[in-house]
Amino acid sequence: MAARHLDFPSAPVLTVFMQIYLPIAEVSVNAFLLLGLGGMVGILSGMFGVGGGFLMTPLLFFIGIPPAVAVATEANQIVASSFSGVLAHLRRKTVDLRMGTVLLIGGLIGAALGVLLFNYLKSLGQVDLLVRLCYVVFLGVIGALMFVESLNAIRKTAKGTAIPTRKKHGLIHKLPFKMRFRVSGLYISVIPPLLVGLSVGVLAAIMGVGGGFIMVPAMIYLLGMPTKVVVGTSLFQIIFVTAFTTMLHATTNYTVDVVLAVLLLIGGVIGAQVGTRIGVRMKAEQLRILLALMVLAVCGKLAFDLLVTPYELYSVGAVEGH
Amino acid sequence: MLRWLLIALLFALPVRAEEVVLGLSQDEVAITTSFDGSEILIFGAVKRETTIPESELGVIVTIAGPPEPVTVRRKERRFGIWVNTDAVELDGAPSFYAVATNAPLDDVLGIRDNLLHKVSVPSKLRSVDTPNTVLDASAYVAALIRINTSAGTYQLLEDTVIVDQDTLFRTRIRLPAALTEGAYETRIFLTREGQVVASYETAIDVRKVGLERWLFTLSRENPFWYGIMSLAIAIAAGWTASAAFSLLRN
Numbered sequence: 001m002a003a004r005h006l007d008f009p010s011a012p013v014l015t016v017f018m019q020i021y022l023p024i025a026e027v028s029v030n031a032f033l034l035l036g037l038g039g040m041v042g043i044l045s046g047m048f049g050v051g052g053g054f055l056m057t058p059l060l061f062f063i064g065i066p067p068a069v070a071v072a073t074e075a076n077q078i079v080a081s082s083f084s085g086v087l088a089h090l091r092r093k094t095v096d097l098r099m100g101t102v103l104l105i106g107g108l109i110g111a112a113l114g115v116l117l118f119n120y121l122k123s124l125g126q127v128d129l130l131v132r133l134c135y136v137v138f139l140g141v142i143g144a145l146m147f148v149e150s151l152n153a154i155r156k157t158a159k160g161t162a163i164p165t166r167k168k169h170g171l172i173h174k175l176p177f178k179m180r181f182r183v184s185g186l187y188i189s190v191i192p193p194l195l196v197g198l199s200v201g202v203l204a205a206i207m208g209v210g211g212g213f214i215m216v217p218a219m220i221y222l223l224g225m226p227t228k229v230v231v232g233t234s235l236f237q238i239i240f241v242t243a244f245t246t247m248l249h250a251t252t253n254y255t256v257d258v259v260l261a262v263l264l265l266i267g268g269v270i271g272a273q274v275g276t277r278i279g280v281r282m283k284a285e286q287l288r289i290l291l292a293l294m295v296l297a298v299c300g301k302l303a304f305d306l307l308v309t310p311y312e313l314y315s316v317g318a319v320e321g322h
Numbered sequence: 323m324l325r326w327l328l329i330a331l332l333f334a335l336p337v338r339a340e341e342v343v344l345g346l347s348q349d350e351v352a353i354t355t356s357f358d359g360s361e362i363l364i365f366g367a368v369k370r371e372t373t374i375p376e377s378e379l380g381v382i383v384t385i386a387g388p389p390e391p392v393t394v395r396r397k398e399r400r401f402g403i404w405v406n407t408d409a410v411e412l413d414g415a416p417s418f419y420a421v422a423t424n425a426p427l428d429d430v431l432g433i434r435d436n437l438l439h440k441v442s443v444p445s446k447l448r449s450v451d452t453p454n455t456v457l458d459a460s461a462y463v464a465a466l467i468r469i470n471t472s473a474g475t476y477q478l479l480e481d482t483v484i485v486d487q488d489t490l491f492r493t494r495i496r497l498p499a500a501l502t503e504g505a506y507e508t509r510i511f512l513t514r515e516g517q518v519v520a521s522y523e524t525a526i527d528v529r530k531v532g533l534e535r536w537l538f539t540l541s542r543e544n545p546f547w548y549g550i551m552s553l554a555i556a557i558a559a560g561w562t563a564s565a566a567f568s569l570l571r572n
Contacts, residue, residue, distance in 0.1 A: 084560060265556055310404055
């Protein structure tokens with residue numbers, strides 16, 4: 001009687017391929033869901049030329065990956081997805097290595113500070129709030145700026161006037177420690193790029209993003225770098241800062257899940273190729289307005305969750321080893 | 323074992339002695355890459371030397387995961403947004419707990435034996451250490467039970483134990499995918515008129531194996547090399563995927 005029940009059916013063969021247990025996140029998720037998420041964010045990042053970390057990290061929260069694991073693993077994934085991009089830009093010589101190095105120094109300091117802040121707030125139980133608040137603030141500001149800017153650009157192209165030229169910032173030229181950046185054709189103080197790198201480093205550590213969406217506008221509008229070297233140089237900085245962040249999270253929090261990273265990555269690389277092709281067919285202003293709307297939507301959802309009375313006022317977390 | 327027998331004898335005085343003979347479909351659970359939870363079949367028989375007693379037989383099966391210290395936090399509205407304000411650290415709460423019975427729990431088990439043997443979820447959690455510094459610590463314990471119950475980590479499975487001819491019993495308990503490693507204490511209680519007449523205890527060993535074991539151990543014991551390896555694997559995978567794609571295109 002009992003023996004009859006011994007051979008109860010084992011898991012169907014299909015689930016062997018679909019469900020995957022993540023060793024560090026300690027949850028079982030559908031492998032196709034991860035590949036699909038990677039692919040979807042990959043398409044968007046290919047279309048808009050952004051890293052997509054700022055979309056992937058909140059999506060990972062939504063499917064039940066612990067926030068600390070999501071942030072650390074996303075850093076790992078960004079290193080890998082930026083790698084082939086950096087190689088391509090190095091071949092085309094569209095990387096300002098000197099500027100990249102200055103940004104990188106700032107970035108490494110920022111990432112170290114960011115991980116310190118992250119771990120401190122984690123011990124207070126406020127890390128979730130910090131990550132969400134950062135997202136709301138940055139996505140809100142960037143989304144709104146991009147939306148207004150691309151709306152103006154669309155109006156101007158409709159009227160037939162030229163796209164406005166870059167503004168010259170007087171303040172930047174008055175600062176000390178000037179350095180010549182030949183590839184960018186600039187002779188400016190190292191303080192602004194150091195600060196830009198630093199703030200991006202902090203964001204990389206806290207938000208699990210590359211920070212390209214902050215760095216690229218800052219490089220164009222604040223530092224006055226020529227557009228053709230901006231993407232390559234920012235990727236150069238991002239790859240080292242996120243690699244450093246990955247190592248910091250792996251050694252202090254043990255939260256890098258390599259299985260998760262690889263699955264997201266495979267979907268992401270394929271999605272990016274598809275996205276690039278879609279992006280070529282669309283107008284730049286239309287693309288930017290779409291991206292702005294998407295950024296604002298993610299921001300709105302996160303802000304709504306912070307403001308609305310939660311269904312459950314209590315939450316359970318692991319005890320920190322302090 | 324002896325202690326349980328003594329307790330069983332003590333309470334079994336009015337009724338005839340009965341004993342549990344137990345079988346498990348598996349006494350270990352291996353967390354592999356494709357692990358998606360596991361269903362454990364627990365079956366057994368009641369061994370008795372005399373005739374079957376008149377009163378109803380109750381069979382209760384419990385599985386408890388290794389205790390894990392947790393922090394329970396409460397949110398409050400501050401400056402318009404919801405922020406974690408108070409926290410209580412609770413020790414000794416099981417990371418998983420399931421109770422399966424052959425009838426409503428209150429019908430087969432009296433309050434006294436429930437508390438004595440820590441059977442139901444609330445009585446299992448009564449012994450959880452709460453700090454004296456917090457006034458409403460019980461609210462946090464209640465929240466822990468509520469959250470874990472809705473997450474399926476704590477389960478009360480009434481009427482899921484099937485009893486045949488007052489002698490054979492079987493039940494299936496599903497362990498979720500998110501399991502803590504360790505020994506899962508498995509207990510069987512036989513009850514008559516709300517009192518425990520016999521009990522049996524064993525353990526199911528849950529652990530990560532193979533790749534999962536290796537990655538987890540590496541990430542804890544050699545975090546530096548784990549980090550380097552993660553970066554290398556991710557870069558290699560990303561590069562291969564994009565190289566394969568551009569090869570396809572040409």
